[in-house]
Amino acid sequence: MRRAILNSFIALSFGLVASLSTTAPSFAQGAAKGPSGLPLPRFVSLKSRKVNIRIGPSTDYAVSWMYMKSGTPMEIIQEYENWRRVRDAEGTEGWVNQALLSGERTAVAAPWMRGKGKDIYVNMRRDPQGTAAILAKLEPGVVLQIKECNGDWCRVETNGSEGWVAQAEVWGAYPGEAFK
Incomplete structure (x- = not known):
């Protein structure tokens, strides 16, 4: 129970930080960079046919959504270690491991x-x-x-x-x- 409450608190904290950050294109902001050194935000695509989107940046967090099509475009809006907070074309947000993302633009x-x-x-x-x-x-x-x-x-x-x-x-x- 404590772990669930802690995970929920951490997920809400990440959400608050993300909502306070701007989502204007990086080239319009003077190329804001994330911890990876790459611009934020930026577009990528899903590398795998099956990708879990989680409520927080770890496999300890629940899966909130599953994408079933490789090549689906995503916008990276935040980075945490090897996890990326992404947004899809419908506005749905969540966390995905960077290994499941590709730099290919779609x-x-x-x-x-x-x-x-x-x-x-x-x-x-x-x-x-x-x-x-x-x-x-x-x-x-x-x-x-x-x-x-x-x-x-x-x-x-x-x-x-x-x-x-x-x-x-x-x-x-x-x-x-x-x-x-």
Whole structure:
């Protein structure tokens, strides 16, 4: 019983610290760094097909959620030893061991548009401009592999198709973030 109370207190303490910290992109903050030396926050993806998300940074803590798809994008918002506090596209937060995370960048196509009605899509275009030919219409929630982003557009791949999507229409790259 004491252990459960202590674990709950520690988990709440971590949650309070995380809620008091800012979640603006690291490049906008002057590259705030976590204990690992890497920027916080930052996007990563799940390495394994089955990943437990815990309420605290240890296997002593209960599993609050289980992800069943490798490549799912996550945002690291806090670090503690070899544990990372992550947030998914729906806003769910929890702790995962760093060994289960990959630096490979993935994204979710407009998760905020999911369930908003019929005929709502994210356009994948041939070139990084709004007038370029549409190669595919992506349903909100589709997971994409990011090849690069230029700050306005991201070159992505999904199910063998490759093209460009507006960076503002994906969760997995910060506004204005450029990388290859």
